[in-house]
Amino acid sequence: MPQTYSRSHGLVPVESPVPDPMRLQQALARLTVLTQMKHDNGLTAAGGQVAQDIKELNEKLLSSNAQLAIVNADLEAFSYSVAHDLRSPIRQIAGFSKILLEEYGPQLPAEGRRYLDKVIQGAQQMGGLVDDLLHLARVGRQALSLQVTALDSIVAAALESLQPECTGRRIEWRIGALPSVACDRGLMKQLFVNLLSNALKYTRPRDPAVIEVAQMDHNGEQVIFVRDNGVGFDMQHASKLFGVFERLHSASEFEGTGIGLATVERIVRKHGGRIWAHAEPGRGATFFFTIPPGAH
Amino acid sequence: MTTEIAHAETEIDILLVEDNASDAELAVRELRRHKFANKIHVIGDGAEALDFIFCRGAYRSRSLFHPPKVILLDMKLPKVDGLQILKAIKGDAQTRAIPVVIMTSSSEQRDVIDSYQLGVNAFIQKPVDFDEFRRVIERVGMFWLAVNHPPPTDVFAPVAAELPGSTLAKHAGNAL
Numbered sequence: 001m002p003q004t005y006s007r008s009h010g011l012v013p014v015e016s017p018v019p020d021p022m023r024l025q026q027a028l029a030r031l032t033v034l035t036q037m038k039h040d041n042g043l044t045a046a047g048g049q050v051a052q053d054i055k056e057l058n059e060k061l062l063s064s065n066a067q068l069a070i071v072n073a074d075l076e077a078f079s080y081s082v083a084h085d086l087r088s089p090i091r092q093i094a095g096f097s098k099i100l101l102e103e104y105g106p107q108l109p110a111e112g113r114r115y116l117d118k119v120i121q122g123a124q125q126m127g128g129l130v131d132d133l134l135h136l137a138r139v140g141r142q143a144l145s146l147q148v149t150a151l152d153s154i155v156a157a158a159l160e161s162l163q164p165e166c167t168g169r170r171i172e173w174r175i176g177a178l179p180s181v182a183c184d185r186g187l188m189k190q191l192f193v194n195l196l197s198n199a200l201k202y203t204r205p206r207d208p209a210v211i212e213v214a215q216m217d218h219n220g221e222q223v224i225f226v227r228d229n230g231v232g233f234d235m236q237h238a239s240k241l242f243g244v245f246e247r248l249h250s251a252s253e254f255e256g257t258g259i260g261l262a263t264v265e266r267i268v269r270k271h272g273g274r275i276w277a278h279a280e281p282g283r284g285a286t287f288f289f290t291i292p293p294g295a296h
Numbered sequence: 297m298t299t300e301i302a303h304a305e306t307e308i309d310i311l312l313v314e315d316n317a318s319d320a321e322l323a324v325r326e327l328r329r330h331k332f333a334n335k336i337h338v339i340g341d342g343a344e345a346l347d348f349i350f351c352r353g354a355y356r357s358r359s360l361f362h363p364p365k366v367i368l369l370d371m372k373l374p375k376v377d378g379l380q381i382l383k384a385i386k387g388d389a390q391t392r393a394i395p396v397v398i399m400t401s402s403s404e405q406r407d408v409i410d411s412y413q414l415g416v417n418a419f420i421q422k423p424v425d426f427d428e429f430r431r432v433i434e435r436v437g438m439f440w441l442a443v444n445h446p447p448p449t450d451v452f453a454p455v456a457a458e459l460p461g462s463t464l465a466k467h468a469g470n471a472l
Contacts, residue, residue, distance in 0.1 A: 084401060084402065085401075087401045087422070087424045088316055088318070088319055088401060088422075090424055091319070091322070091422070091423075091424050091425070091426050091429055092318045092319065092322065094425070094426040095318075095322045095426040095429070096318070096322075098426055098427075099325070123426075124425065127424040127425050130424060131424055142405065
């Protein structure tokens, strides 16, 4: 039986959920023989063997799946508790550095104050990263609580929480009519917050920024999209878009942790939908996704 | 751990139950900066917090008539965790009226639900960002010590039939 290693850590060997192809082939060969024998009115022995093989393979498959589920749950619990336990120390690093700066700043030379600023910035960045990781882990851990919800209200709530990022900018919002879908409100808000804050971020060089949220018909399927006139990206790198920690821009160009879109993708997938993007460098990006209308 | 304790026998404004000394220091510092509370008592261990609240053990000379105006309670604590303490407070007629605010790093849905079902008065997630943390502490202090009207002390008259020792042992021993 081949072994695969969990991608993110490589620590825990798990039996592959895919049965050995050789054994599958053998089972199929017996099945063929069985069909012929049935044709010839002679059966039993080979038939019993096939049934036994299929039963064994099924059992293997079930136990591998159970093992994978356990390993996956362990990893999620691990990343959750690491991220969670990092929150206090990060707050303390930034907190005491700030207090130091406020209370003893005048006694420090300018260079010393600059170093402290760097410490504070680093801690703030780490804090953002940890919070993003917690959001991502929560998508995996939390059971969906589905309620039929008008997406307009979710978008409105998301926009409200993004107000601080809009101040001092000219932004043209084009919000179309959106459907009601059975979704987890908390996660759906997170999805729009992430997509819209991305749109806000990558349109920063634009005046005005144009951000559109609407619904369209795409090959008979209702698709929701978020479009911006920002810096876009090269479709050549599109496959990396939804991977954890993957970034298509340098941190000095656009800050970010590479977790936001991975979280969005997980939320869509958890609702039984699909997500994809289209973009062109310098000409903006559009994110499309589907959410099945009924309860999933 | 006892950062800046008010004398245990006297009335106190805030009981902060927090096992992380640095987090406690940041919170106490912020509360003092805004002069919301002069008398803050910090306890870093769940069992000791129960002794304090129910005036037992090292705290038996305290009076149940003078509970803190608010208890700020962390969830993860050594020996007895925050939810068990909450359950003990809200399950006892003598202490039920004390406002309890859970202040935790967790925002697990389960913890929020459990806390409210046990009768918590507020549930606050400590922000990781220090400036936000400051704002939250300032608001908590402002609300519970300046805006809120605390329960009058006669609410805390001991109930003869319900001795703290017996009920407490039962509550504290119950796993959630």
